[in-house]
Amino acid sequence: MSKLKSRQLVHDHNHDGVDRRGFLECMAWAGTAAFCVMSGGVLKSFSMSDLGKANHAAAKGELFFAQISDSHMGFNKPANPDVAATLQVAVDKLNALPVAPEFLLHTGDISHLARPEQFDNVDQILKGAKAKDVFFVPGEHDVIDDDGAGYRERYAKNTQGAGWYSFEKKGVHFVGLVNVMNLKAGGLGSLGAEQLAWLASDVKSLKHSTPIVVFAHIPLWTVYPDWGWGTDDSAQALALLKSFGSVTVLNGHIHQTLQKVEGSVTFHTAASTAFPQPHPGTAPSPGPMKVPADQLRSLLGITDVTYVQGRQALAVVDSDLVTGGAAAPAVNS
Amino acid sequence: MNSTLQRINAAMTVVRAVALAASLLASANPRTSAVASEPAQQAAHAPAAVEVKIDNFSFAPKETTVAAGTTITWINHDDIPHTVVSTEKVFKSKVLDTDEKFSYTFSKPGTYPYFCSVHPHMTGTVVVK
Numbered sequence: 474m475s476k477l478k479s480r481q482l483v484h485d486h487n488h489d490g491v492d493r494r495g496f497l498e499c500m501a502w503a504g505t506a507a508f509c510v511m512s513g514g515v516l517k518s519f520s521m522s523d524l525g526k527a528n529h530a531a532a533k534g535e536l537f538f539a540q541i542s543d544s545h546m547g548f549n550k551p552a553n554p555d556v557a558a559t560l561q562v563a564v565d566k567l568n569a570l571p572v573a574p575e576f577l578l579h580t581g582d583i584s585h586l587a588r589p590e591q592f593d594n595v596d597q598i599l600k601g602a603k604a605k606d607v608f609f610v611p612g613e614h615d616v617i618d619d620d621g622a623g624y625r626e627r628y629a630k631n632t633q634g635a636g637w638y639s640f641e642k643k644g645v646h647f648v649g650l651v652n653v654m655n656l657k658a659g660g661l662g663s664l665g666a667e668q669l670a671w672l673a674s675d676v677k678s679l680k681h682s683t684p685i686v687v688f689a690h691i692p693l694w695t696v697y698p699d700w701g702w703g704t705d706d707s708a709q710a711l712a713l714l715k716s717f718g719s720v721t722v723l724n725g726h727i728h729q730t731l732q733k734v735e736g737s738v739t740f741h742t743a744a745s746t747a748f749p750q751p752h753p754g755t756a757p758s759p760g761p762m763k764v765p766a767d768q769l770r771s772l773l774g775i776t777d778v779t780y781v782q783g784r785q786a787l788a789v790v791d792s793d794l795v796t797g798g799a800a801a802p803a804v805n806s
Numbered sequence: 807m808n809s810t811l812q813r814i815n816a817a818m819t820v821v822r823a824v825a826l827a828a829s830l831l832a833s834a835n836p837r838t839s840a841v842a843s844e845p846a847q848q849a850a851h852a853p854a855a856v857e858v859k860i861d862n863f864s865f866a867p868k869e870t871t872v873a874a875g876t877t878i879t880w881i882n883h884d885d886i887p888h889t890v891v892s893t894e895k896v897f898k899s900k901v902l903d904t905d906e907k908f909s910y911t912f913s914k915p916g917t918y919p920y921f922c923s924v925h926p927h928m929t930g931t932v933v934v935k
Contacts, residue, residue, distance in 0.1 A: 550885040550904070586887060586901055613924045617887065617901040658893045658921035658929050700863070701927040758862035761885050 536643040539567050539574040539604065540688070540776040542725030543745035545614065546595045547585035552748035552761035553769055556585075557594055562794045563746045563775045564602045573603035574777060575642070580725035580743060581612030581653070581690030583628075587619065592627055611636055612690040612726060613653040621654060637668050639675050645780050646679055648672065650689040652704045662691030662704035669706065673713050684719040684780060692724040694733065694740045697753035702727050711738065721789070723776070727759070730774065730791045741789050744774030770794040855879060858930065860888050860902070860922075865930035872912060874934050879909040888928065893919040 544560045553559060567574055577599070584591035599607055609628040611621055621635060629636035635651040650672070652662035664672075676685070687693065693710060695703035704710075714720045720738040728750035731742045748761040749772035756762070764772060770793060777790040859866045860882040870878060880890045882902040890899040890908050896918055899908035912918065912934040922928035 552885065586903065614887070617889070617924060656923060656926040658919065658926055660926045699927070701925050758864070758884070760862065 536645060536780040537572060537574050538576050538578065538642070538778055540578045540580060540723050540725075540743050540778065541567075541746055542580040542690075542743040542776075543582040543612065543728055543747055544579070544595055545582050545585045545745065545747035547588060547591040548747055548761075550748075550761060552763045553773075556747040557598065559770065559773050559794060560595065560598050560746045561601075562770065563773070564598055566775060566792065566794060567777075568601070568603050570777070575604065576606040576608060577602060577604045578647075578649075578688050578723060579607055579609045580688050580723060581610050582614045582725065582745075582747075583609065583612065583624075585614055587615050587617045587623055589623065592623070596627075608640070608647070608649060608688075610649045610689055611651060611653055613656070616653055621651075633671055634667055635665075637671060643780065645684045645686055646676070648675065648685065648687045650687060650693075650710070652689050652691045652693070652707075657705075660705050661695075661698060661701055662689075662707075664689075664704060664706050664710055669709050669713070672710055676713060676717070679717070681716050682718055684721070685714060685717050686721045686723065686778075687714070688723040690724065691726045692731075692740070692742055693722050694735075696727060696731065696742070700753065700759040702753065702759070714738070721778070723778075727753075729772075730776070732789070739789070741776070743776045744772070744791065744793070746773050746775070746794070749773065857881060859883055860890075860928075863888075863922075863925055863928055865920075865922075865928060868929070869931045869933065871933040871935065874913060874915050875911065876934070877909050877911040878932060879907050881905065881907045887924065888922045889924055890920055891923045893921060898923075 541560075541563055545556055546560070548556050567577070579599075583595050609624075611624045611628070615621065615624045625632070625636050629638070632638040632649075635654045637649060637651050639646060639648045641647070650664060650668065652664050654663070655665060656663055679685075687710070689704070691704050692702055693704050693707040695707075697703070711720075711722075715736075715738075718737055722738060722740045724740070724742045725745070727742050728745035728748065729742065729752065730744050731740075733740050748769075749764065750759050751762050762772070773794045775792055775794070777792070779790075856870060856872050856876055856878045858870055858878060858880045860880060861884065863884065863886070865880070872878065880899070880902070882888050882904060885904055887901045887903045889901055890897070890910075892898060897910045897920070901924075902908055912932060915934045918932040918934065920930050920932065
């Protein structure tokens with residue numbers, strides 16, 4: 474189910490005809506476009522050229538938002554000496570859509586070293602986005618040295634604990650979680666008891682038909698523990714959400730797009746806007762992948778998500794940063 | 807960097823104190839005048855500096871055994887920042903970007919497990935005899 478291959482990731486066919494259980498016919502590629510629409514429990518795949526269909530829903534007043542991740546402002550090594558430029562390309566690409574995303578989610582590693590000037594630089598570039606709001610969760614790079622004090626002062630003023638929070642948009646319940654604090658030697662990402670207790674109380678009064686989008690930096694599913702790509706207590710968080718009919722989990726951290734579906738939960742990781750990282754286990758370490766300059770932007774990206782109200786539908790679209798978008802490889806469906 | 811400066815200052819203070827003691831001894835007893843050169847000799851005979859490299863998201867060597875009084879220096883050779891943090895809160899580096907270093911002098915025998923607080927799957931141990 475969760476075989477991690479570079480181009481073709483998931484097949485899960487549950488032809489049970491039950492609304493809350495979909496089947497997945499879509500693929501995610503590192504750096505190319507994959508476009509999945511969940512509608513009435515069925516996921517359909519489209520190529521990059523069909524991006525307009527998701528955007529069409531937004532034009533009709535449905536919820537359309539985008540995820541960006543791992544901008545690593547301050548990184549200047551050969552993998553990408555100008556991460557400000559590639560973040561700007563990501564913003565330009567979002568702004569060029571026929572309908573602008575209503576808001577952005579940034580799933581962490583905003584900065585490379587949590588320096589104020591690095592946050593400033595990102596803020597300045599994001600100001601140019603047509604999207605009205607940006608909702609953040611911290612990556613481990615954003616809480617280096619000061620346990621996240623600088624991050625929280627800037628991005629998490631009205632939040633709980635280390636910076637977790639929830640909000641509603643057009644009937645969708647969004648939950649921003651922090652899994653990069655108080656990490657234990659030898660462990661993975663961590664949510665902690667206090668945050669789990671908060672999550673339990675946060676979703677307790679919601680109808681089970683409420684679509685939920687959970688976003689956090691480190692994947693909330695175990696991608697590759699040898700590289701720390703997972704969260705120790707994510708199963709406890711997901712257990713709190715298992716009675717909901719539609720749960721979408723959006724993560725960053727691993728600088729590549731991966732997707733899998735388990736029952737009513739769709740897991741998705743976004744590409745970085747800064748530099749790619751290798752596929753799990755294919756390199757000695759998860760350090761930045763150095764690629765030829767003319768290929769870099771095809772390995773960076775953004776993710777658009779559309780929710781069609783009343784249809785339990787979330788469309789997740791990954792696009793690379795190559796102007797005009799690369800043609801998606803043929804979808805195996 | 808502050809901790810490095812503090813250690814340098816502390817080391818300078820010791821050198822000054824030894825030099826002062828030596829000069830006092832020298833003035834008290836002419837036969838011990840040769841001792842005035844002792845600080846330099848001590849430096850020459852100090853335990854060799856021990857280095858732990860951070861490469862490919864791992865500490866090398868993963869376990870390091872040293873004599874009490876040894877200073878260990880960690881140097882980050884990765885393109886990604888790391889930290890060196892004692893699991894039992896004995897020492898803690900600031901973030902180490904590429905090629906940056908952190909040093910700590912282990913004065914007491916014991917076992918000191920540590921990890922990178924940014925990438926906690928990176929672990930190591932210092933054993934001080």
